[in-house]
Amino acid sequence: DADVTQTPRNRITKTGKRIMLECSQTKGHDRMYWYRQDPGLGLRLIYYSFDVKDINKGEISDGYSVSRQAQAKFSLSLESAIPNQTALYFCATSDPAAGQLSNTGELFFGEGSRLTVL
Amino acid sequence: AQSVTQLDSQVPVFEEAPVELRCNYSSSVSVYLFWYVQYPNQGLQLLLKYLSGSTLVESINGFEAEFNKSQTSFHLRKPSVHISDTAEYFCAVSEGTALIFGKGTTLSVSS
Numbered sequence: 605d606a607d608v609t610q611t612p613r614n615r616i617t618k619t620g621k622r623i624m625l626e627c628s629q630t631k632g633h634d635r636m637y638w639y640r641q642d643p644g645l646g647l648r649l650i651y652y653s654f655d656v657k658d659i660n661k662g663e664i665s666d667g668y669s670v671s672r673q674a675q676a677k678f679s680l681s682l683e684s685a686i687p688n689q690t691a692l693y694f695c696a697t698s699d700p701a702a703g704q705l706s707n708t709g710e711l712f713f714g715e716g717s718r719l720t721v722l
Numbered sequence: 723a724q725s726v727t728q729l730d731s732q733v734p735v736f737e738e739a740p741v742e743l744r745c746n747y748s749s750s751v752s753v754y755l756f757w758y759v760q761y762p763n764q765g766l767q768l769l770l771k772y773l774s775g776s777t778l779v780e781s782i783n784g785f786e787a788e789f790n791k792s793q794t795s796f797h798l799r800k801p802s803v804h805i806s807d808t809a810e811y812f813c814a815v816s817e818g819t820a821l822i823f824g825k826g827t828t829l830s831v832s833s
Contacts, residue, residue, distance in 0.1 A: 646826050649820050709754065709771075709773070
């Protein structure tokens with residue numbers, strides 16, 4: 605089984621619908637992230653969380669919300685989906701780099717959730 | 723804030739040719755650097771990383787990257803590519819709380 609699991613893997617929805625993407629991990633990491641990938645734009649950070657009581661906005665958080673239900677679970681919601689939210693979404697986990705809490709180390713990614721908003 | 727620039731969006735090469743994928747980052751006192759690879763229809767996998775120590779880091783499949791502090795670069799190289807190296811490659815820098823990614827370079831290897 606994958607260490608970082610995302611569901612659903614593919615989803616087609618309509619404008620205005622509420623969508624939730626779920627992520628669970630078995631790596632035991634405290635840090636979890638949601639990124640969005642668009643062609644030619646690379647990966648951009650949406651939200652991140654360092655523990656169940658910690659939620660932080662990333663570069664492109666508008667139109668999204670998250671919930672950290674447990675150390676192992678981090679979900680991303682689109683309250684009212686719009687077509688420009690069509691993208692590939694990745695969940696990732698990490699530990700601090702080289703034991704330094706101030707820096708993030710290697711990210712471990714899920715396989716992605718492809719969302720299409722019509 | 724950190725930023726990452728991947729200078730080439732697409733790099734086409736023939737099999738067995740050498741390749742260099744360029745990456746520059748904005749200056750910082752200390753920096754951790756990463757290269758990730760994304761094969762078609764798959765997620766991202768770590769290729770190699772620089773945290774400290776030797777400025778030349780290597781991957782298990784023949785890639786290497788050199789951390790150059792004075793030029794703020796972390797270019798990825800391979801002396802002889804294979805068809806199976808066809809993928810998108812992302813350079814990333816650690817900015818405290820998260821990784822900042824470049825826009826990616828698509829490496830296309832043909833025979």
